[in-house]
Amino acid sequence: MNIISEERLIELIGQYIKEGMTVTMESSLEDLGFDSYKFVKLVIDIEEEYGMEFTDDDLSYKKFDKVKYLYEHICS
Template sequence: MIFEKIAALLAEQFGVEADSITMDTSFEDLGADSLDIVELTMAVEEEFGLENMDEDDLSGISVVGDLVNYLKTKLED
C-alpha cells in the first residue's frame, strides 16, 4: 500500500507511468533535483500525515525502496 502511494506521487510529480516505478528506481533515474526532493518530501508528509521528516534520515534515501522502508518505520511509531 505504501509503495503504491509513493509510485502514484512519483508518477504525478515526474510525469512517468506508475507501472514503470519499482523498489529499485532511484530518484536520480527520475531526474530529481534538490527542489524535486523538497516537493516530494512535502507531498509524502501530506499523504501520510507526517510532520517534519528528519533531513538526516532522508539523506540516506536514494531509491524508492529506501523511502518505502523509511515510511514503514515512521508509520509504526
C-alpha cells in the same frame, strides 16, 4: 498516521517525473530526474497526506538511493 502503500508512493513519485518513465521500488530517484527541489516537494506531499514529518537530515534525495529505501524509511 496511515501507512503508505508501495503503489501510492509510486503514484506520488510519478507526479514529478517525465511522462513515459517507469517507477519501480528498485528505481533510483536520481535516475528518475529528482533533484533537491523535486524531492522536497515529494516529501511535503507525503507529510501532508500521511501526517508524518521528515527530519532535516532526511531531506536529501541522495540519502535514498532507491524508491524502496524511501518507502522503508516512511514505514519505519
